[in-house]
Amino acid sequence: MHHDTILFSIEDGVATLTLNRPAVMNALNRQMRQEMTQVLTSLPPEVRCVVMTGAGRGFCSGQDLTDASAAADLEGTLRDEYEPMLQAVRQCRAPVIAAVNGVAAGAGANLALAADVVIATESASFIQAFTRIGLIPDAGGTWIIPRAVGAARAMGMMLFAQPVSARQAADWGLIWQALPDAEFVEGVAASARALAEGPTGAYLAIREAVTASFEHDMPAQLALEARLQGQAGRSADFGEGVSAFLQKRPPVFSGR
Known part of the structure; x- marks a missing residue:
């Protein structure tokens, strides 16, 4: 099936789902949310692990701010488009690894954090960027982050909207692993193979x-x-x- 905003491939039981709008740091628009949800909820039976990653130098910069219809009705967009996508990740019938290959900001950070396991490259960072434009963290961030790192760190991340490096995120327990950039691709592949061969x-x-x-x-x-x-x-x-x-x-x- 052809997708415009994502790439999807399967090899040896591992499905790789790549956010593919690199010119805009893989910003999430309506079509991408629909394509992500559709792919994650209709995985072929041979898939036993999903790797979610980004094309180009970033993982995902969050909501596409040029999408006027989403901005006009944030509540409806979250309810009708983000919620199904996030539930598709959380309820995926195979374990999901977020392979965070670069910056993960806003809803992009929280999409990654919805995965079962997050492996980031050391040069990546996680940013709750929402207050920069007068919004609150969404896409599950206010549920996932306090549970992972406690209220003090969650509040700091969210109020100050400063990047948290992958290494810091791993030290905090926000993510599973931060790998040196040179080891990232093989490290993710090895983890995906292990899960794909598992129970x-x-x-x-x-x-x-x-x-x-x-x-x-x-x-x-x-x-x-x-x-x-x-x-x-x-x-x-x-x-x-x-x-x-x-x-x-x-x-x-x-x-x-």
């Missing part, structure tokens, strides 16, 4: 459990763990994992 069902259950943990007391979380573990214990991948362990060989997971 997909377990990965999705982990996402569900970790997300729920912020709302649960411990008894509720223990009950959820038991239910999800019961589900995992009935999977072909669990059977394969145990067999491989007993036979002292690497497991070959099917993702089922």
Whole structure:
């Protein structure tokens, strides 16, 4: 299927989704949001990991500010266009790696942070740029960031709208990994391969459990763990994992 604002390819179970408006630092317009949502919600069955990245020197500069219709109705745009895209990331039926290859600003930063794992190149940075134009962080930023780094750092990022380097973001626990620029491409590829060869069902259950943990007391979380573990214990991948362990060989997971 042809897409105008993104590139999409699949190799060895890894789908690569590239935001592809490099002339405007991959700014998000309506068409890009629709294409992202469409691709993420209709992945072919062979996809077992998604890598989301940006073309050119940046990851995503956020909302395309030349898009007058979006600016005229920010509430409607968030509800009708951003929410489906973010839910498509959060509910993707394969784990999602955001490979942040450069600046991630505004909604672009929060799109990246919605992924299961964020790997950034050391020269990248994350900017909650919204107050520069008199707005508040959106696209899930006010939910994701305080949970990751606490209120003090979240407020500082959001009030001052200053770039947080990839290294700082990793030190804070905002992202998983900041890699030296020379190691970034291979590092992302290795992580994507590992997830694509892994027990997909377990990965999705982990996402569900970790997300729920912020709302649960411990008894509720223990009950959820038991239910999800019961589900995992009935999977072909669990059977394969145990067999491989007993036979002292690497497991070959099917993702089922």
